[in-house]
Amino acid sequence: MPDFFVNLGSIIWYTLTIVIFISYLFALFSIVGDLFRDRDLSGGMKAVWIFFLIVFPFITALIYLIARGGGMAERAQAQAKQAKEATDDYIRSVAGSPADEIARAKGLLDAGTITTEEYTKLKAKALA
Template structure:
């Protein structure tokens, strides 16, 4: 095929419009799935409310998405923030549990970690308050 023929058949402006249409389709699908997940995640809607919004979004997609974003967009953002905070708290709790360090203010550790205890032991040993043998025994107790 001749390259001149291809350039004439599909000019640069058509490539731009095709890319714009593709972007808008992807954006629309992203919003559709985001809104459907938000409908099911919402605790302040009844079952009939969820069904109504779902029917509106599916059968009148463009109008339904715009109306949903106008009517419930702000609360949708709040639910996203709340879910992110819950996920962050869950990750922090998992890391704290996996690391074996108690949370600050808990009765089993008062918020001190093994690293802080080992640093205090090393400081006592360096000042000569405890011997190397006592340091090793205390260190073994901490790490068990």
């Protein structure tokens, strides 16, 4: 058999091995992230899962994905929803309402900082 096919087989095998290993690492990080995200699971059970992930990594990862895999998506979705709500609340608190912007512009107009023309532009922008 020519060396080309032996080397090609080795390249394919190594590539497949690397892809499988990286996929395992992604699954492992997802599992660990899910363990610490779950508020219903006690600290002792989290420690047991981590212990078994270290001692018997592949079998424990498979068991975890079978036993608790369905809830992983729900917990990730709940965390994403909570993060979005927090971001939206922050944006609302920083942005203020159009009435606040108009009141600030009116205060600047009364103080003589801006002209009537600039006030009209700011008012139109706040109402848009």
